[in-house]
Each structure stands twice: as C-alpha cells, then as structure tokens.
Amino acid sequence: MTPIRTLRFLPVLLLGLYGCQDALDSVSNKVEHPLPAKLVNKMKANDMSTRSPIMMRIFKEEGILEVWKQKGNGRFDIIASYEICKWSGKLGPKFKEGDRQAPEGYYRIYPYQMNPNSSYYLSFNMGYPNSYDRSYGRTGSNLMVHGACSSAGCYSMTDEQVLEIYGFARDAFKGGQEYFLVEALPFRMTPENMARHRDSEHFEFWKMLKVGYDHFELTKRPPKVDVCERQYVFNQVPQIDNAAFVANATCPPASVPPTLASAYHAYQKSWNKNFVEAVAKYDREEANQIAANEARAEAEARRAEREAEKAARIAANGGQAPAIPVLSLFSTGNPLKALTPGSAPAATDGATASQAAAAGETTTPVVAPASPGVPVPTPNPDLPPSAANAGPAQQASQSSKPFWKIWSSN
Numbered sequence: 001m002t003p004i005r006t007l008r009f010l011p012v013l014l015l016g017l018y019g020c021q022d023a024l025d026s027v028s029n030k031v032e033h034p035l036p037a038k039l040v041n042k043m044k045a046n047d048m049s050t051r052s053p054i055m056m057r058i059f060k061e062e063g064i065l066e067v068w069k070q071k072g073n074g075r076f077d078i079i080a081s082y083e084i085c086k087w088s089g090k091l092g093p094k095f096k097e098g099d100r101q102a103p104e105g106y107y108r109i110y111p112y113q114m115n116p117n118s119s120y121y122l123s124f125n126m127g128y129p130n131s132y133d134r135s136y137g138r139t140g141s142n143l144m145v146h147g148a149c150s151s152a153g154c155y156s157m158t159d160e161q162v163l164e165i166y167g168f169a170r171d172a173f174k175g176g177q178e179y180f181l182v183e184a185l186p187f188r189m190t191p192e193n194m195a196r197h198r199d200s201e202h203f204e205f206w207k208m209l210k211v212g213y214d215h216f217e218l219t220k221r222p223p224k225v226d227v228c229e230r231q232y233v234f235n236q237v238p239q240i241d242n243a244a245f246v247a248n249a250t251c252p253p254a255s256v257p258p259t260l261a262s263a264y265h266a267y268q269k270s271w272n273k274n275f276v277e278a279v280a281k282y283d284r285e286e287a288n289q290i291a292a293n294e295a296r297a298e299a300e301a302r303r304a305e306r307e308a309e310k311a312a313r314i315a316a317n318g319g320q321a322p323a324i325p326v327l328s329l330f331s332t333g334n335p336l337k338a339l340t341p342g343s344a345p346a347a348t349d350g351a352t353a354s355q356a357a358a359a360g361e362t363t364t365p366v367v368a369p370a371s372p373g374v375p376v377p378t379p380n381p382d383l384p385p386s387a388a389n390a391g392p393a394q395q396a397s398q399s400s401k402p403f404w405k406i407w408s409s410n
Contacts, residue, residue, distance in 0.1 A: 027163070031116040035167045043079060047072040051175025054168050055222045058084070058155060060091055060102065061187035065145070065155065067168050075220040080164065085149035086156040091186040092202045094128060097139045100153050103128045104186055104205075106212060106225045106232060108179040114169060121147030121159040122166040126182060135230040135247040145182075155184075181222045189213045191271055195278035208232050214271070218263050228252070235260060 027033050034040075035050065043050055052070040059066075063084045068076040089101035103126060113125040123146030129138050144154045147162035157165065172180060186202070187193045189210045197203065212234040215223040223234040226245035233245070236254035243252035256264070314321055 030122060030163060031166075031170070033163055033167060035164060035171070039080065039164070043069065046077055046079070048077070048079065049175065051171050053175070053177040054172045054180050056165075056180065056182045058182065058184045059187055060087060060104070060185070061193075063087070065157070065161075065165070067165065069168070069172075076222065077220070080168070082157060082161045082165065084155055085158050085161070086151040088151040088153055091197070091200070093138075093205060094133070094140055094143070094153065095138050097141065099140075102151070102153055102155055102184070103133070103140070103143055104184045105130060105132060105209070106223075107182045107184065108225075109169065109182055110179045111173050114166070114173075115144070115146075116166075118144070118146055119148075120144070120150070120156070120162075122162045123147065124166070124169060126155075126184070130227075131247040132227045132230070132232055135227065181225065183209075183212065183216070185209060185213060191274035192278045195275055195282055198279065198282075214264060214267060215260065218267055219260065 040050060046069075048069045048071055053076075054070070055068045055076055057066045057068065058064070065082045065084055066078055067080040067082075069079040070076050087102045089099070092101070093105065094101040094103040105128075107127045107130055109124055109127065113127060115123045115125065123144040126143045126145065128140050128143040133140075140153065145157065145162070145165065146154055147157055147159040149156050149158050169180060186206060187197070189206070194203075194206070194210070197206070200206070208231060212223045212225060212232065215234050224236070226233050226236060227247040228245045228249060228251035230247060231251075233251060233254075235256050236245075236251075237257060238245075239253040239255070243254070245252065255261070
C-alpha cells in the first residue's frame with residue numbers, strides 16, 4: 001500500500017478506536033447484514049430457525065429490551081437481551097405530541113414500519129398511537145426504536161444493538177411473520193414491583209397491561225391483543241365468528257379458552273397472595289421510615305429551640321455570652337460561710353470594738369447571760385487583780401506566735 005493510500009485510510013482506522021458505533025460505519029449493507037454467528041448457533045441449540053417468528057418486550061425501569069423467538073414446539077424463548085441506551089420521560093404512558101414520553105402498551109410492528117434509511121442508523125416505528133391510544137385522544141408521531149443512542153420519546157439503542165434487533169425482525173418477516181408484537185411495559189410486573197408502585201396514578205392502567213404480561217408468562221406465546229370499550233383485552237375468543245373488536249364500542253361476547261382461564265386463575269391466586277405480603281412489607285418499611293423522619297424532625301426542633309434561647313440570652317447581655325458564676329469556699333459572699341455558727345456576729349462585734357477604740361471610748365465588757373445549769377467562771381480570789389487580768393493578755397501574746405512555736409519554751 002502506498003503512503004498516500006495509507007494516509008487516506010488512517011482516519012477510518014482511528015475512528016474505529018472510539019467505539020462500536022463508529023466502527024459500524026464500515027458495514028457495507030447494514031440492512032442485510034447477517035446476524036452474528038454466536039446468535040445463529042444459539043438459535044440452533046434452542047431449536048429455533050433464523051426465520052421463525054419473534055416478539056419483543058421493553059421494560060422501562062430495568063432499561064431492558066428483550067427479543068424472544070419461537071421454538072419448534074411453538075413456544076417462545078428469549079434469544080437476546082439488550083440494555084436500552086436511552087429512553088425519555090418517566091414511568092407511565094405517552095399522552096400527547098411533544099411530552100417527550102416513551103409510550104407504554106402493546107404495539108404491532110408490520111414490515112412497512114421498518115426504516116432502513118433512518119437518520120438514526122436503523123429503526124422501526126412502534127405504531128403509536130394505536131387504537132387504544134386513539135380512543136383516548138392521545139397524539140404523537142415517529143415514536144421509534146432506533147440507534148444513535150439519543151431519545152426524545154423513543155427507545156434508543158446503540159448502532160451495534162439496533163443492527164442485530166433489525167436483523168431479527170428482517171429475518172422473521174422473510175420467514176412469513178405478518179407482524180411482531182412489542183410489549184412496552186413500565187417494569188417487570190411482579191408482585192413486589194406492583195406493590196412498590198401501588199400509589200401511582202397509572203396503577204389501574206398497569207393492572208390492565210399485566211393481564212397480557214401474565215398470559216405470556218403462562219403460555220410463552222404472544223397474547224392475542226384487541227381493544228374494545230377503550231380497554232386492552234387479551235386472548236378473547238368471540239362467541240360469534242368474525243365478530244369485530246372496536247376500540248370505542250362494546251366488546252362482543254367472548255371468553256378466554258378454558259385451559260388458559262384455569263391456569264390464569266391459579267396463577268392469579270398465588271400472585272395476589274404474594275402481592276398482599278409485599279404490600280404489608282412496604283407498609284412496615286414506610287411506617288418505620290415515617291417514624292424515623294419524625295424523630296429526626298423532633299430532635300432538630302429541640303436543637304433549634306436551644307439555639308434560639310441561647311441567642312436570646314446573648315442578645316439580652318449586649319451581644320456577650322453571660323458569665324457563669326464560680327462558687328468559692330473562700331469568697332465573702334459564699335452562702336456556706338453564713339452557716340458557720342457565730343462567724344457573722346464576731347465580725348460585726350470586732351468592727352464595733354475597733355471603731356470605739358479609735359474614738360477613744362471605753363467600753364464595758366458585756367457579759368452574756370448564762371444559760372441555766374452552765375457554770376460561769378469567776379476570778380480567783382487568791383490572785384492579785386493584776387495577775388487575774390493578765391491571763392487574756394498573755395494568751396493574746398501567745399496566740400501571736402506562729403503555731404509551730406506555741407509549745408516552744410523560747
């Protein structure tokens with residue numbers, strides 16, 4: 001290869017490094033691109049023909065698109081499952097053009113709805129609005145399953161995924177399938193999921209879709225879907241041949257085949273039991289969560305109240321936090337000191353005597369009246385008056401000594 005040709009192909013090689021979507025630009029004929037050998041071998045191992053009929057299921061919440069294929073016994077089995085790259089809106093059906101909501105319901109896909117020239121690599125139109133949607137005046141157009149991983153009301157896949165999905169549909173149509181069914185559901189309709197979403201405004205709508213979901217779970221065959229009285233009905237066999245189901249008209253007399261009706265009754269009985277248990281479980285969890293939230297709210301309210309009281313005290317103190325008094329045993333204002341017998345009067349008497357001495361006044365000692373039965377000391381008559389009066393002076397002199405010299409002879 002010459003250097004010029006090498007440079008010419010270099011951008012293509014570099015683009016291939018950025019992911020499968022760009023690598024698929026090299027697919028020469030994407031419309032007729034064969035399914036990978038691993039899928040063909042898997043079909044053979046599961047008694048499936050490459051051109052046998054298909055059905056698809058979409059689960060919004062799980063973000064999954066499933067491809068189911070018919071086996072030799074007439075039942076269907078899953079052959080491939082793809083993670084949806086993007087879907088827009090929320091759980092619930094589409095109502096009107098521009099609400100950017102991906103549809104929910106049962107949709108038939110005919111060959112003319114396949115778009116090999118899509119601006120989003122490859123695609124097929126889901127057929128929204130169907131007869132059920134139109135009976136409620138719902139609007140919208142060009143709701144697709146397509147590539148390019150971008151969505152404005154569609155179910156968007158990667159280019160590599162949609163190349164295989166398109167191939168499944170193409171081969172089934174080549175095998176003679178008139179149309180294939182797409183079940184677009186909010187989630188897998190288990191008792192737990194239905195209990196978790198029981199308060200949704202769309203719950204009754206989902207209960208209606210669940211009947212078709214249940215019939216497929218029981219039979220592993222796509223349900224026969226009709227619309228009458230503005231409701232989906234499934235696997236209804238009219239009592240009158242060729243009786244028509246009209247979306248806005250009364251349903252013709254019809255019933256489910258007895259074997260399916262019996263199986264569905266037993267299935268629904270078990271399902272309802274599990275649903276009740278799941279509801280009780282979620283009710284307990286919700287009650288516990290509510291109690292925990294209330295406890296947190298009360299604790300927060302108490303904390304806020306304490307903060308408000310603290311702020312009020314600071315504001316009343318001129319913006320300063322109030323000082324906390326420290327109680328001291330040596331403080332003159334100590335209330336414990338007032339409990340010492342004779343302490344307060346002694347201080348008062350001492351102060352009065354000092355004032356009198358300073359004023360040059362003589363004071364006469366006041367002898368407190370003796371209590372009955374208590375001896376009163378009297379002066380010793382054998383001692384001279386000066387000696388008798390020297391006792392207190394000597395005691396005062398001794399008391400002025402340091403305590404370690406009281407017993408000293410010096």
